[in-house]
Amino acid sequence: MAVIQIVGNQSGSGRTSVASALLVTAQAAGKKAAYYKPTSPQAEADPDVAYVSQLITEGPAVPAPQTSPSEAQVQEAVAALESQADVVIVEGPDSASPLTTNSKVVFVFGPAGVPGISGATGAAGDNLAAIIVNAVPIHRRDQLAHEIGRQSVPVAVIPESRGMLSVTVEQLAEHIGGQWVLDPVNTDAPVERVMIGGNILDEGPTYFGRYANQAVITRVERPDIQMACMGGGTRCLVLTGPGEPTEYIKAEALQREVPLIQVRTNTHDTAESLSGLLDKADARTAVKAAHFAELLERWMGTDSVNSLLS
Secondary structure (H helix, E strand, O other), X not given: OEEEEEEEOOOOOOHHHHHHHHHHHHHHOOOOEEEEOXXXXXXXHOXXXXXXXXXXOOOOOOOOOEOOOOHHHHHHHHHHHHOOOOEEEEEEEEOOOOOOOOOEEEEEEXXXXXXXXXXXXXXXXXXXXXXXXXXXXXXXXXXXXHHHOOOOOOEEEEEOOHHHHOEEHHHHHHHHOOEXXXXXXXXXXXXXXXXXXXXXXXXXXXXXXXOOOEEEEEEOOOHHHHHHHOOOOEEEEEEEOOOOOOHHHHHHHHHHOOOEEEOOOOHHHHHHOOOOHHHHXXXXXXXXXXXXXXXXXXXXXXXXXXHHHO
């Protein structure tokens, strides 16, 4: 029986992402997992609770958080979950002091909080189980890991990931005011980058196959470019300008299940209209929970993650 409390040094450090990643990892290993967020100003309308509840495939219902629960109420809720699950994940507060409950403590820091690691983790005492530094700029990742140095518990320095900043095909279409050419499919697929489909010197599959999870913007009258990019990691095509796509392109898109989005603006203006799209990115999706679980295993180590959940 494992009770894991996740504490962040600031709002937005990634506590919920860590909680959801541990939950899906535990469930993938055949464990019953439970989640509990004791404190929330939004109480029964808390979006984190609603999100994690959807990830639980087999386990107890998620208790509603309270605005200011007592220590006894928190301990009682954790004990009730312990009796029903193999792993209980408690999303603790944004502070340097963990909740006073008998649990393993995982501290999650944003990159700016690294200087305070020693003081913050000291509050966990012998319950400290892991340290996670989240969303570190890629060029600083190795340097920051060196600055932290060896610790008595596993440390994961996780670089920024496009996967956690992605939007869905549907969000992209809504943002640019696009229209579906065909009945939409795979609208929840992640889009991590946008490429402009212009005249290129490389072969189409070589050029457009370099990245996964991309949207390609190209003029509607260029079926050659559309065919060249409609494969590999392309999640949707944005067709720009007046006119209609050819029936051949429609048939290929239908067969390959690649959504076609059409706008009447030109390619340049369409690309400009993407400004602000990342504001719609939300880490609370099942795809991103699985992605963060992969990041955690990569940068903390599979054995350390399994030990944390045991």
